[in-house]
Amino acid sequence: MNTKKINQYLEELYQFDPSLKKHEQIxxxxxxxxxxxxxxxxxxxxxxxxxxxxxxxxLKKTNYKSMTKKIVPFWQPVLTWxxxxxxxxxxxxxxxQIFPDNQAQIANKNPETGVKKVVASAFGPLNSQxxxxxxxTRMIGGLGSANNSPSAQNAPELKEVSVTASDSLATPLxxxxxxxxxxxxxxxxxxxxxxxxELRNEKIMIMPIIxxxxxxxxxxxxxxxxxxxxxxxxxxxxxxxxxxxxxGLEIDPIKLNSFSNLKATYISLAEDKPFGLTxxxxxxxxxxxIYSNWEKWANPERDxxxxxxxxxxxxxxxxxxxxxxVAIQATNDFLTNLGVDISRYGEAKVNNSWRRWYEQTTDKxxxxxxxxxxxxxxxxxxxxxxxxxxxxxxxxxxxxxxxxKRVSDASTFTPYNYEASEYEAETSADRLINLAEAGGWNQFxxxxxxxxxxxxxxxxxxxxxxxxxxxxxFWTYQNNASQELFAPAxxxxxxxxxxxxxxxxxxxxxxxxxLIKELxxxxxxxxxxxxxxxxxxxxxxx
Amino acid sequence: xxxxxxxxxxxxxxxxxxxxxxxxxxxxxxxxTLNRETAADLAQEVFLKAWRGLKKNNVENPKAWxxxxxxxxxxxxxxxxxxxxxxxxxxxxxxxxxxxxKLDQKMAGEKIIHAxxxxxxSDRDLLIMRFxxxxxxxxIATHLEKNEGAVKMACSRALKxxxxxxxxxxxxxxxxxxxxx
Numbered sequence: 001m002n003t004k005k006i007n008q009y010l011e012e013l014y015q016f017d018p019s020l021k022k023h024e025q026i027x028x029x030x031x032x033x034x035x036x037x038x039x040x041x042x043x044x045x046x047x048x049x050x051x052x053x054x055x056x057x058x059l060k061k062t063n064y065k066s067m068t069k070k071i072v073p074f075w076q077p078v079l080t081w082x083x084x085x086x087x088x089x090x091x092x093x094x095x096x097q098i099f100p101d102n103q104a105q106i107a108n109k110n111p112e113t114g115v116k117k118v119v120a121s122a123f124g125p126l127n128s129q130x131x132x133x134x135x136x137t138r139m140i141g142g143l144g145s146a147n148n149s150p151s152a153q154n155a156p157e158l159k160e161v162s163v164t165a166s167d168s169l170a171t172p173l174x175x176x177x178x179x180x181x182x183x184x185x186x187x188x189x190x191x192x193x194x195x196x197x198e199l200r201n202e203k204i205m206i207m208p209i210i211x212x213x214x215x216x217x218x219x220x221x222x223x224x225x226x227x228x229x230x231x232x233x234x235x236x237x238x239x240x241x242x243x244x245x246x247x248g249l250e251i252d253p254i255k256l257n258s259f260s261n262l263k264a265t266y267i268s269l270a271e272d273k274p275f276g277l278t279x280x281x282x283x284x285x286x287x288x289x290i291y292s293n294w295e296k297w298a299n300p301e302r303d304x305x306x307x308x309x310x311x312x313x314x315x316x317x318x319x320x321x322x323x324x325x326v327a328i329q330a331t332n333d334f335l336t337n338l339g340v341d342i343s344r345y346g347e348a349k350v351n352n353s354w355r356r357w358y359e360q361t362t363d364k365x366x367x368x369x370x371x372x373x374x375x376x377x378x379x380x381x382x383x384x385x386x387x388x389x390x391x392x393x394x395x396x397x398x399x400x401x402x403x404x405k406r407v408s409d410a411s412t413f414t415p416y417n418y419e420a421s422e423y424e425a426e427t428s429a430d431r432l433i434n435l436a437e438a439g440g441w442n443q444f445x446x447x448x449x450x451x452x453x454x455x456x457x458x459x460x461x462x463x464x465x466x467x468x469x470x471x472x473x474f475w476t477y478q479n480n481a482s483q484e485l486f487a488p489a490x491x492x493x494x495x496x497x498x499x500x501x502x503x504x505x506x507x508x509x510x511x512x513x514x515l516i517k518e519l520x521x522x523x524x525x526x527x528x529x530x531x532x533x534x535x536x537x538x539x540x541x542x
Numbered sequence: 543x544x545x546x547x548x549x550x551x552x553x554x555x556x557x558x559x560x561x562x563x564x565x566x567x568x569x570x571x572x573x574x575t576l577n578r579e580t581a582a583d584l585a586q587e588v589f590l591k592a593w594r595g596l597k598k599n600n601v602e603n604p605k606a607w608x609x610x611x612x613x614x615x616x617x618x619x620x621x622x623x624x625x626x627x628x629x630x631x632x633x634x635x636x637x638x639x640x641x642x643x644k645l646d647q648k649m650a651g652e653k654i655i656h657a658x659x660x661x662x663x664s665d666r667d668l669l670i671m672r673f674x675x676x677x678x679x680x681x682i683a684t685h686l687e688k689n690e691g692a693v694k695m696a697c698s699r700a701l702k703x704x705x706x707x708x709x710x711x712x713x714x715x716x717x718x719x720x721x722x723x
Binding site for chain 1: 560561564565568569572573576578581582585586587589590591593594595601607610614654655669672673674679687694695697698701702704705
């Protein structure tokens with residue numbers, strides 16, 4: 001980045017805040033880095049047209065006639081008319097495929113539905129050779145709720161064990177207290193000033209690094225009954241069948257049979273009525289999700305708001321939030337009407353984790369209450385509950401809109417169609433507990449610490465309770481293809497979670513050898529600084 | 543650009559508004575969501591709302607209004623996605639994993655992203671507008687309905703926060719451990 005531009009940025013800021021000058025050295029490096037970190041948005045002329053085209057689809061119902069007229073294909077009206085016919089065909093076929101137990105199904109059940117046993121280790125290696133990706137690596141720490149309490153139903157038989165932590169995990173990044181009392185840095189360390197003299201007077205205040213460690217204090221583990229079975233979701237390739245069904249159609253002026261090897265990928269069907277819904281079918285993933293057709297959920301009063309005062313009139317209030325039972329009744333009714341067999345899911349649970357943040361906030365008057373109640377129906381495979389990598393129930397997510405008092409979204413519906421394959425399972429309770437105490441599967445935090453001893457390090461120990469057993473959803477990628485897998489794991493609850501702890505409230509330890517080895521290797525890498533090198537402040541000083 | 547619309551907005555004027563602002567609005571939405579498809583969907587939503595709003599209301603500064611609609615569209619989007627989340631944590635939900643495709647960019651980029659995550663949503667908006675969208679302070683002030691001085695001061699504070707709240711980045715910068723991207 002050129003110096004002139006940086007100078008321009010700095011001069012603008014100095015004009016208003018001359019005190020920034022003493023930070024010039026670091027700003028001259030920070031600003032280019034900040035700009036260089038700008039992600040590539042992928043904006044291009046094609047995107048302008050694509051957005052325009054979609055916008056036109058929405059605008060054409062109004063008296064708008066100009067902007068996209070020039071880019072709309074001349075056969076658009078015919079296609080629109082024909083789309084109705086196509087949609088009916090798609091809907092009939094996909095309902096049959098997606099909801100095999102639906103009353104609206106066309107014929108017999110899909111004979112492939114269910115869990116089919118296959119040979120051992122049929123899904124290949126489960127470790128990084130398959131590029132493992134877990135289901136919730138983007139989660140916000142601390143979203144775990146009371147709903148994650150251990151379930152006795154799937155827990156292994158337990159005996160008394162107590163093991164002391166042998167490792168610890170650092171907080172993601174150092175946090176800072178700007179009070180003078182915490183001035184821990186020698187005065188000539190960080191070049192925050194404009195010259196040598198100013199550097200020596202500059203002070204950086206750093207809060208202690210908090211290393212969390214975990215100690216298991218649950219009952220002893222008996223692994224004789226743990227599951228060895230890993231499941232893989234089977235995805236039907238309906239896209240070709242549907243395209244084949246349509247291939248004889250003529251959509252003026254296009255003849256579909258002029259294309260070859262057609263495959264349907266996505267289709268969305270929207271209800272054209274107030275509070276209508278949109279069903280989005282993904283034939284590649286063999287799944288369907290339902291969203292509110294937002295055009296039909298417009299709130300004219302709110303939409304014309306131009307200031308915060310107006311917007312705030314439409315914010316959810318505490319008293320608006322319904323009882324869990326009310327929301328669950330609404331979501332149950334929604335699924336029943338849709339023909340979904342909810343017996344394939346566990347007990348519906350409301351995600352009330354926002355209450356934790358609400359209790360902690362000092363500014364309750366301005367708290368931003370959710371507008372939607374999240375109801376989760378955990379997927380059951382062979383009677384075992386599926387969890388995400390944070391140990392939270394994972395399956396069907398149905399959102400109940402508080403303002404409109406109706407279901408607005410539901411995702412993701414998939415056919416009950418799996419393969420089951422046995423993998424070598426771990427039999428050492430100590431090994432599993434050691435992994436749990438090292439943070440388990442869901443600790444991807446930076447592992448920063450000061451090896452010089454110059455920064456205060458605070459060690460905190462969190463207690464892990466008796467685990468339950470469940471399935472963890474994850475994906476592996478090989479040869480540009482992914483497979484959605486479900487592996488057995490122990491889910492250890494973090495007990496007595498401190499108010500200022502933002503990590504996961506469950507620790508996940510997989511039970512299959514492949515994944516355990518992967519986890520141990522990663523922990524070794526962390527401890528050797530292979531992922532994020534530990535930094536010695538004194539080395540920076542030199 | 544068309545700087546003022548009244549309730550008799552016509553399609554030609556809206557065309558112009560779209561052409562002149564789509565890139566900035568899309569990029570703003572992308573930097574706030576870090577997902578291209580989402581940004582495109584939200585951009586469509588923003589302009590649709592703008593069209594409807596401009597048909598009914600007098601809007602003195604439609605460009606600033608587009609940013610206002612964008613910020614609320616983002617908030618609505620994240621509420622739909624994670625209704626339980628704290629509003630200032632929304633950026634944590636964004637998929638930054640695939641942003642930095644080159645391996646040598648990843649470490650440095652992640653640290654900057656991580657530092658930005660620690661800022662409040664409004665501070666982050668400010669830095670995004672100034673350093674990623676390259677908008678002048680005067681324009682940012684208009685979009686945020688604040689005076690220019692307050693915006694510059696807020697920007698100054700945001701930069702100081704990055705220095706103090708993520709000193710690790712400063713260590714690396716000074717130690718030369720973050721190479722030029």
